[in-house]
Amino acid sequence: MPKSKKTTLNAIEKPAAFGPDLDVGAFKRETSPWPPCTISKLPEDIAQRALSVGISAEEKERAGTYFQIDHSAILQAIQESFSEKAEIMTTGEALEKYSWAEEYWWKIVDADTDKFTALAKLKWDQGYFIRVLEGQKITVPLQACLFISKDNFNQNVHNLIIAEPNSEAQIITGCTVHPNVQSGLHVGISEFYGKKNAKLTFTMIHNWAQNFNVRPRTAALLDDDATFVSNYMCMKPVKSLQMYPVAYCRGTNSRVRFNTILHGNQNSYLDVGSKVVLQSKGSRGEIIARAIASDNAQINARGLLIGEHEDSKAHLECRGLLLSDNASIHAIPELVGKVKGTELSHEAAVGKIAEDQIQYLMARGFSETEAESLIIRGFMDVSIFGLPDVLKEDIRRMIDATFGGAL
Amino acid sequence: MLRIENLTVEIAGKRVLERVNLEVPKGETHVLLGPNGSGKTSLITSILGFPNCHILSGKIWFNSTDITAMPTDERVKLGMGAAFQNPPQIRGVKLGDVLRHLTKGKVDEVKLAGTTNIPVDFFDRDLNLGFSGGELKRTEILQLLAQRPDFALFDEPDSGVDVENLEIIGKAINEFLKKRSGLLITHLGHILRYLKIDRAHVMFYGTIACSGKPTNIINRIMKRGYKWCEQCPKVKRLR
Numbered sequence: 001m002p003k004s005k006k007t008t009l010n011a012i013e014k015p016a017a018f019g020p021d022l023d024v025g026a027f028k029r030e031t032s033p034w035p036p037c038t039i040s041k042l043p044e045d046i047a048q049r050a051l052s053v054g055i056s057a058e059e060k061e062r063a064g065t066y067f068q069i070d071h072s073a074i075l076q077a078i079q080e081s082f083s084e085k086a087e088i089m090t091t092g093e094a095l096e097k098y099s100w101a102e103e104y105w106w107k108i109v110d111a112d113t114d115k116f117t118a119l120a121k122l123k124w125d126q127g128y129f130i131r132v133l134e135g136q137k138i139t140v141p142l143q144a145c146l147f148i149s150k151d152n153f154n155q156n157v158h159n160l161i162i163a164e165p166n167s168e169a170q171i172i173t174g175c176t177v178h179p180n181v182q183s184g185l186h187v188g189i190s191e192f193y194g195k196k197n198a199k200l201t202f203t204m205i206h207n208w209a210q211n212f213n214v215r216p217r218t219a220a221l222l223d224d225d226a227t228f229v230s231n232y233m234c235m236k237p238v239k240s241l242q243m244y245p246v247a248y249c250r251g252t253n254s255r256v257r258f259n260t261i262l263h264g265n266q267n268s269y270l271d272v273g274s275k276v277v278l279q280s281k282g283s284r285g286e287i288i289a290r291a292i293a294s295d296n297a298q299i300n301a302r303g304l305l306i307g308e309h310e311d312s313k314a315h316l317e318c319r320g321l322l323l324s325d326n327a328s329i330h331a332i333p334e335l336v337g338k339v340k341g342t343e344l345s346h347e348a349a350v351g352k353i354a355e356d357q358i359q360y361l362m363a364r365g366f367s368e369t370e371a372e373s374l375i376i377r378g379f380m381d382v383s384i385f386g387l388p389d390v391l392k393e394d395i396r397r398m399i400d401a402t403f404g405g406a407l
Numbered sequence: 408m409l410r411i412e413n414l415t416v417e418i419a420g421k422r423v424l425e426r427v428n429l430e431v432p433k434g435e436t437h438v439l440l441g442p443n444g445s446g447k448t449s450l451i452t453s454i455l456g457f458p459n460c461h462i463l464s465g466k467i468w469f470n471s472t473d474i475t476a477m478p479t480d481e482r483v484k485l486g487m488g489a490a491f492q493n494p495p496q497i498r499g500v501k502l503g504d505v506l507r508h509l510t511k512g513k514v515d516e517v518k519l520a521g522t523t524n525i526p527v528d529f530f531d532r533d534l535n536l537g538f539s540g541g542e543l544k545r546t547e548i549l550q551l552l553a554q555r556p557d558f559a560l561f562d563e564p565d566s567g568v569d570v571e572n573l574e575i576i577g578k579a580i581n582e583f584l585k586k587r588s589g590l591l592i593t594h595l596g597h598i599l600r601y602l603k604i605d606r607a608h609v610m611f612y613g614t615i616a617c618s619g620k621p622t623n624i625i626n627r628i629m630k631r632g633y634k635w636c637e638q639c640p641k642v643k644r645l646r
Contacts, residue, residue: 319498356495359457362479363489364505364550378499378533 008111011118018300019242019271022213024119027154027185034072034149039065045179046147053174053205054394055145061390063169064088066128066144070155073126085136086169087129088144091160094129101129104160108191108219108248116215120156120189127157127188132167132198141170141391148177148184158189163198163226171200172391175214176207183211183239190218194226196251203231203385205398208238210266216243224251230274231259231385233395235402237266244302246275249283249312259384260289263402264297264327273302273332278312278342285314288384292376293320293327304334307342314343320350321379376403408433408558408588409454409487414465416453423449425613426465431558436589438599438621441610442633447592448492450610451560454590455489456482469558488556490547492563492592496536502546503530509553516553522579523549524572540567548576552583559584561591565598577601596629609636612645 015021039047039057046069047057056062064078066088073090087094095101111121128144148155163169175186186208194200208214220228228247247256258274276285287303303316320329333346353375361371380403382395409431416424423446431437441447453460454467456479466475474482506516517527523545535543544564551559564580565573577598580591584602593599599621607621609628616636617624627635636642 354495355459357497359479360491360495360497361500361505363455363457363483363491364509364554365480365483365488366508367480368478374500374504375497378497378501381499381533383499 008118008121011112012115012122014114014118016114016116016215016242018244018302019215020240020269022185022240024115024154024185028150028152029123029154031070031150031153034069034074037074039067039075046149049176049179049207050145050147050174052398053145053176053207054172054203054391054398055143055174061140062143063138063140064142066130067147068126068128068145068157069147069149070153071125076128082138082140085133085138086142087131087133088142089129090126091129091158092126094160101160104162104191104193108221109189109217113217116187117189117217120158120187120217123154123156124158125156127159129160130171131162132164132169132200134164135166137168138170141172141388144171144173146173146175146186146188148181148186150178150184151181152183153181154185154187156187160191161200161202162193163195163200165196165198167195168199169201170388170391171202173202173204174207175204177209177212181212182209184209185213185215188216188218190216192218192220192228194220194222194228194254196223197225198223199227201229201231201386203387203391204233205395206234206238206241207236208241210237211239213239214241214243216245218243218245220245220247220256222247222249222251222254222256225253226251227255229257229259229386231387232272233261233398234270235261235263235398237268238270239267240269242271244273244275246277247285248277248279249285250279252280253282254280255284257286258288261380261382261384262289262291262299262301263380264291264293264299266295266297268297270297271300271302273300273304275304275306276314277306277308278314279308281309281311283309283312287314287316287318289318290380290384291318291320291329292323292379293329294323295327296324297327299329300332301329302332302334303346304336305344305346306336306338307344308338310339310341312342316346318346318348319379321376322350322352323376373403408470409590410468411454412466412468414453414467415463416449417461417463418449418459423613424453427614429608429615431588431590433588435605436584436591436603437606437608438604438625439590439592439608439610440596440624440628441594443594445610446613447610448562449613451489451562451592454560455479455487483556486557487560488551488554488558489560490544490551490562490564492566494535494543494547497534498536500534501530502532502534505534505550506530506553509550514553514555519552520549523552524575525549541569541572544568545572545576548579552579557587559587559589561589563592563594565593565595573597574601596625599625611636611642614645616642616645
């Protein structure tokens with residue numbers, strides 16, 4: 001769907017379907033480039049923040065790393081032993097190197113969707129290209145970090161991830177800002193392609209700032225027997241975050257699972273959902289969302305399942321936990337069946353911590369605070385992500401850091 | 408060990424306990440019998456100090472400490488614990504994590520699980536979620552064994568448990584209570600054949616209608632049901 005620059009220019013005025021509108025011109029674009037650097041040589045404050053979103057400085061813990069600060073890609077490295085298995089580079093380099101890359105560029109995310117997609121097209125600041133080569137199974141996670149170092153700054157990345165046939169990989173992406181950054185705008189376009197029988201688990205962790213705005217725009221296209229697991233976690237305050245990633249199960253027996261763990265706190269406004277479009281025989285989808293709202297946070301937890309094939313099935317589960325009378329959670333699950341035979345279902349629940357659960361744990365000797373923290377941490381159950389132990393432990397630590405650990 | 412004096416309790420505006428008097432001396436195990444709805448579970452939650460149990464009058468003493476107004480977790484710290492009849496499901500909280508918290512490394516959880524016939528893979532399961540009736544009872548008892556309280560409350564440990572498991576948990580409870588004190592609620596009494604009981608109490612209309620030697624009371628109730636008790640002048644007077 002090639003679009004002319006003119007329609008994209010028109011889209012730059014178009015507010016997004018959801019989330020508060022923003023003046024995209026209100027943020028700074030000018031910056032000086034960052035020189036190439038390894039994570040271990042990065043300034044301590046940057047490395048620490050990167051670690052808070054799962055980015056490891058230990059080389060042996062990750063098969064490869066992409067690190068971008070503001071508009072500069074400072075690191076694109078793949079471990080020697082994995083160099084024949086996957087590629088990591090900036091999307092700019094990939095488009096230059098491979099003529100075929102154009103066929104994946106702006107193909108499942110439409111640049112004319114809204115002002116944020118238009119902005120990412122008109123003012124594009126790199127992003128990562130990760131390609132897992134055919135038949136390669138990468139046992140150690142690949143990682144990517146998108147970092148903003150300046151206050152009131154705008155970063156627009158466009159990522160392209162291709163899992164070639166019969167490949168398998170784990171990718172962890174952490175997006176964060178320097179501790180001095182309070183406000184800004186991050187727009188991230190991500191296009192995922194899962195080829196025949198590929199298996200890709202993508203885990204994205206966000207840690208922004210109180211006055212920061214975030215607008216990811218993500219789509220995935222899955223071929224026959226492909227599996228895509230997308231995990232998303234945001235635990236820290238943000239001014240506004242709006243995203244509604246979509247996966248198209250185009251191939252026979254393709255599978256997708258979206259898992260989301262959200263903690264809205266302070267004055268955060270989170271409008272986060274996932275869409276699954278079941279387009280072929282045997283396609284399956286699952287959306288699991290856990291949302292906790294405290295302080296004055298407002299969370300819209302969306303979900304949309306569209307059944308377009310008679311042999312397709314999907315389920316949506318959304319649970320919300322309210323920890324404050326000033327917070328709110330609006331669960332919006334939607335099911336659209338377009339053919340007979342498709343099976344779509346959902347369950348949604350929003351409430352406070354059940355008194356009987358606290359009492360029960362107190363009868364086991366936990367204090368009231370310990371019991372609450374145990375229930376909250378249990379609610380944010382990282383095992384829904386289905387991650388390998390190393391990543392699971394990293395993420396559990398992040399949750400413990402937010403909610404404290406009773407055990 | 409435990410002494411309850413003239414305890415009257417209201418739950419959700421309804422009088423559930425009426426001037427209950429009960430004493431379980433150190434080293435003894437008592438059984439509390441009674442028909443459904445007679446107030447047995449309310450007595451347990453009142454002993455534990457659940458906030459929905461509003462104490463209108465009376466006192467609860469534990470090891471000569473007045474615990475009537477004490478929060479649940481503090482009572483537990485003094486050495487009491489309970490296996491519940493209908494424990495709540497808690498998503499994401501793993502049985503294994505709770506067990507490890509209770510044993511504090513002093514007891515081998517895996518070995519303990521064996522004594523209640525709970526497979527180790529249950530440790531990774533969410534607390535009480537998707538457990539069968541029998542599994543619920545066994546994991547409740549397992550947690551209590553891990554907790555090792557001096558005084559143990561068991562609320563209907565035998566309901567919904569199959570014959571093989573009844574023997575297993577009966578023996579586990581009996582072994583556990585050898586050096587401890589306890590109060591055990593049972594409606595059907597199946598588990599009593601495995602336990603050494605020092606005294607039996609029968610509850611009717613929210614109060615203890617009679618107390619006595621366990622063999623007499625238990626055998627009659629087992630044979631003739633609570634209908635027999637209803638003929639008793641003591642119970643008739645309570646109506």
